[in-house]
Amino acid sequence: MNFEVVNHDLCVGHIQVLGVSSSSVLLVGDTNSIQLNSLFDTPPESLIIGPFVPLGL
Amino acid sequence: MLTRISKVDSIHVISCLFASAIQIGDSDSINGLTRAIALQRQREIFYGQEGDFSLFKIFTYQFPPSPIDEPLTVHRTSTNPVIKVGSIDVTAISSTSFLHIGSTEKVQMESRVLHIRQLETINEEDLVAEVE
Secondary structure, eight states: OEEEEEEOOEEEEEEEEEEEESSOEEEESOOSEEEEEEEEEOOGGGEEESSOOOTTO | OOOOEEEEEEEEEEEEOSSOEEEESOOSEEEEEEEEEEEEESSOOOOTTOOOGGGSGGGTOOOOOOOOOOOOEEEEEESSOEEEEEEEEEEEEESSOEEEESOOSEEEEEEEEEEEEEEOOOOHHHHHHHHO
16 A cells, blocks of 8 residues: 655644653654554453452452 | 654643653653552552452453554655644653654554442441431
C-alpha cells in the first residue's frame, strides 16, 4: 500500500495539559509508529470487605 | 525519515515523577513500562512484604501479537519544515510518561495497573446501634 502524506503548516498557540500518566506520551514532532498497550484491572476481589490481610493471600 | 523541526517557545511543567522524562531533542525510540498496584485501605496499614507482581495475572498476561505487518510505503512531503508551538503548560507527568519535543522513530509504551480497595468488616452490633 502506498501512503502519501503532505504536511502543511502546523502552528499551535498554547497546549494546556493537566496530567500525562501511566506510560503516556505528549509528543511535539514526527514519528513513524506508536504502539500503546494498557491493562487496568479491578477484579471482583478488588473490593475486599473483611479483616485486613496482606495482599496476595 | 525526513523529519520536521519542533519549535516550542516555552515549557512549564510543575512535576515530573516516577520514571518520567522531559526530552528535548530527537530520539531514536521510546520504550516505557509501568506496573502499579494501587491499593487503598480504609486504615493506614502496610505489611512490609507486600507487592509481589508475580502473584497477579495482570502483570504476566501476554498481549496478542501486534498487527503491524502491512507492507506500507509512506511518502512524506513537508511544505513547512517547522512545527511551531507557542507554549506548553503541563501540571504533572507521572508513571513512565514522556513530554517529548522533537522527532522519534518508534514509540512503544505499556501500562499495567491493578486497583484494589480493602474495607474493614463492619461490626453488625455497631451498625444496629447506629440505626437506632
